[in-house]
Amino acid sequence: MCIGQFNYKNTKGMKGINRMASIKLLSLRFEDPAFRKLANIKIDFADRITLIAGHNGIGKSTILGLVSNGSGFTDSTYKSYFNKTFQGNLNEIIHLDYENELVNVQSSGLELPTPFIDYTVNGAPLTKSSTLTRRTSEQRVRVVVRNHPSGDFITKDNSISVGPDAKVPLPTIYLGMSRMIPVGESNPAWIKNTADKKILPEDAVFIRDFINSVIELEEDARNSEDITTSAIQGTKKTAKHPKYSYSSSCVSLGQDSLSAIATALSSFNKLKREMDESYPGGLLVIDELDAGFHPHAQTSLMSAISTAARQLKLQVIATTHSLCLIESIHPENFPKRRGKPLDSIVYITDSSSPRTAVNYTLSDIRRDMSLTIEAAPKKAKTKELKIYMEDEEAHFFLKRIITPALRARVKKEASVLLKMVPLSMGCDNLNSLPKHDDHFKTVLIALDADSSIKGKPEDTRNIIKMPGALDAQKKGLSPERTLYKFLKHLAYEKSGFPLARAKLIEKKVTSDFLKKYLVGGNVDMDDRDTAKNWMNKRLKYLTNWDVVGMWISEHSTEVKKFEDQLVSAATLTAKVTI
Structure with a gap:
């Protein structure tokens, strides 16, 4: 068995062992000293999709390179449809300067940076340190992932072991910007388009349907299982395309990128079948996910990746500069969602001293992306709601009932400030004002207790009666x-x-x-x-x-009833527009 791979014999031979494997990437941690710009920063990864955004040169590609380098299958037992093993290597993703980042640091007696990557392997925690070492013969920097603390790691059921210097056995595919090399700008002699006769039918259908869910294919292509492998010699660019009505050399950059993503996902689809219950999930890392895609296609792409990630037990980590992609999974757009979110946004801010932004709204992210200063919010003036009454006597009585506490309640529930306006008008005339002028449908009208509210209930919702004493006939009395x-x-x-x-x-x-x-x-x-x-x-x-x-104080029940009626009427009336 290769170090860092699954112990199949132990898994299959032990009784009572659950052979369903599970490996999850949890976080990437940078401490002091800094790895390039990144120090004292922790990147947490979601169970399904993590989008990493931030300004150019802030460290996004470094993050992708390190997490890709930490895991994978190093032998050739399983290969992807890119004809590669399921692993990422840092030196194939970013360039590390041998002199400045290694030799000069060591010569100065300074400590080399050591980022840490945290995983769970069948529920058990595993931490890997990313250690910079040299290959003197090649004058090249290597980053070796080592168990932290050192020594062999093995799960309790002996099903998975990870050697001290081995990659975590989580199948990994990294898609960089080589997928976007324009075919039209390449030497025609280097371009190779071949009909793929070896791809399994279920994977051909997977590629076709995935692409069709993002950028619709023509009807003939939607029913075909033909796959063409397109590659450019001398580059890492390879992708499998469904049937088009034109050559796969003529596709757009967006279609090319989409085919590369579909090829990666179909590789995991194949691997899941081949490994069966030993399949631990996978890690798909994509640089500049939005590149080449129209905003509508970006939204469809996120939906398609989300579905595939769920089916294939994948974690997808991607960088982006697209607000459209960020909006598609930002929690602000899913206010009713409960529980731990499956997707997350990691927004890194401050190019000089990068840090993860905490509780950034979409507006905060948009502002940081464009480096626009947020205008001081103007204090919104609370709308005024007038309350008309018959005379000064009613005003004298009512202003004592409408306490500061009641005003505050009206402001909170109806979002208005009450303004009392005494008139010199009989109750019948006051009652009839809304019939003659729509303006009086937008105000409150408070009648004396000896008055009657006349009209249909739906026409008199803004008219209320003040509390008051009763005479011998149980008829209300005026305030005086x-x-x-x-x-x-x-x-x-x-x-x-x-x-x-x-x-x-x-x-x-x-x-x-x-x-x-x-x-x-x-x-x-x-x-x-x-x-x-x-x-x-x-x-x-x-x-x-x-x-x-x-x-x-002696008529609290009647007064409380009036207060509730006032708040209700104010809430309804405040919404009336004419």
Whole structure:
């Protein structure tokens, strides 16, 4: 058995062992000293798709190279449809400067950077360090992944072992920008298009259907299993194309890139069948995923990759500069999604000292991408909602009911500020205003308790009645008559309204004061003008002794009912437009 591969004999021979393998890439960690720009930064990877975004030169390709280098199958037992083993190698992805990044650092006695890659292997944690070493004969830098801590790693069921310097046995494919080399700009003699007679039918169908789900094929091609392998000699560019009505040399850059992605996915499809229960999942790493694709195709591509990743137990890690791709999986666009998200955005910000952005909204990402300064948000002016009442007497009564707490509740629930406007108008005229002018459908109308709301319920939702006392016939009383009846009881009766009596004692106001200054003598309160005159002449005492407040404390049920009606009416009325 090759070091770093699955121990098939142990897996198949042991009783009670679950042979379903699972390997997941968890994170990449950079500590001090920095690996290039990257220090003290942790990149967490999602279970399905991780998109990495950020400015040019910030370290995205370095991240892809390191995670690709950490895993793979190093022998040729299994090969992809690119005719390569399932592994990535850092020196084939990014260039490491032998002199500046290794020799000069060691000569100065400085510590070399060591990024760490975290995995779970059948549920057990495994950490790999990425160690820079030299090949003196070639004057070339190598990055070797070593178990951390050192020594052999083996799962409890002995099904998977990883040698001290071996790659983690997670089949890996890296797709770089070589997939985008334009065929039209290449030497025709180097271009090789051959009919693929060896590809298995199920993989041919996989490639065809995957491509068709992103960029629709012609009807004839949708029913064909023909596959053409296209390659450019002297480059890493290879891809398998479905049937077109034209040569595969004539495809667009987007179609070329799509075929390379489909070829990679079909390779995992083949591998999953070949390995059966020992298949541990896979890692597909793609540089510049959006390159060559129209925004609509990008959205379709993400959907197709998501489906394939779920079917093939893949983790897909890709870099992008596309807001369209970012929007397609950003959690902000999925507010109802519950549980741990399967996909994630890793946005790296600050080119000088890269760090992962935390809780960045789409607007934050867009602003950082374009380096635009966010304008200070203008404080939105809360809409004003007027509440009309019959007269000043009603205003005097109502302004004590509409407390700061009630105003705050209206603002919170209806998003409006109340403004009271007393008129000099009878209840019937006030009630009929909305019929004559639509403006009065956008305001509240508060009638005295002795009034009636006239009209259909759907036409009078903005009209409410103030609370008040009742007469012998259970008919509501106006504010002035309500207060007079209340004070008369306090002045001449020995019981009732204990809260109000306690307040009067606190204010050192006796029944004698009430009789002398408020309700002594005979007053015809049934006469509207007399009642108004009584109240206006006594406003000073009514205010200083907080008579309305005392009435409210004794009629909390009625007042609470009115408050709820007011909030409900305000909420509905605030939405009315004319």
